[in-house]
Amino acid sequence: MTADPTSSVTQTLLQEAWDEFRSFIKRRGDRVTETRRIVLERALQRGGHFQADELARDVSRGSDRVSRGTVYRTLALLVEAGLVREIRDRDTHVHYEPVFNRPHHEHMICETCGAFIEFDDEAIHSLIHDACKRMEFAETSHRLVIFGTCKKCQ
Numbered sequence: 001m002t003a004d005p006t007s008s009v010t011q012t013l014l015q016e017a018w019d020e021f022r023s024f025i026k027r028r029g030d031r032v033t034e035t036r037r038i039v040l041e042r043a044l045q046r047g048g049h050f051q052a053d054e055l056a057r058d059v060s061r062g063s064d065r066v067s068r069g070t071v072y073r074t075l076a077l078l079v080e081a082g083l084v085r086e087i088r089d090r091d092t093h094v095h096y097e098p099v100f101n102r103p104h105h106e107h108m109i110c111e112t113c114g115a116f117i118e119f120d121d122e123a124i125h126s127l128i129h130d131a132c133k134r135m136e137f138a139e140t141s142h143r144l145v146i147f148g149t150c151k152k153c154q
Contacts, residue, residue: 039075052094106124117150
């Protein structure tokens with residue numbers, strides 16, 4: 001998803017994501033707030049991988065200011081709602097990426113430069129599906145992160 005706020009597609013997707021998140025919040029019995037909407041929109045507009053501190057800095061300025069604590073709590077809710085995914089690197093830093101309306105994919109993380117490389121491989125998905133079937137395991141989700149050195153850093 002692009003960060004162009006004038007795009008009608010982007011606005012439509014943001015509204016769909018907000019509707020889904022608002023329903024999730026209400027089912028939990030939590031309060032629906034404007035600050036949660038701001039965090040959701042800014043997270044989805046980032047498009048790529050980001051850390052909570054980066055998002056907190058982004059929303060700490062201007063008229064739509066949101067506190068750092070609200071950013072962290074809302075990110076946890078966004079992960080639980082399935083709109084954002086958590087990815088941990090080897091240093092246990094948590095990175096986030098928007099997954100709303102995006103196809104599932106896996107990651108390679110370069111241990112030298114920290115680059116995230118996204119890839120999708122149907123054979124890997126088939127192996128995971130087959131393993132779950134053999135083990136009579138009902139998968140709800142999975143994430144695969146491969147650590148190594150990217151072509152540029154080799």
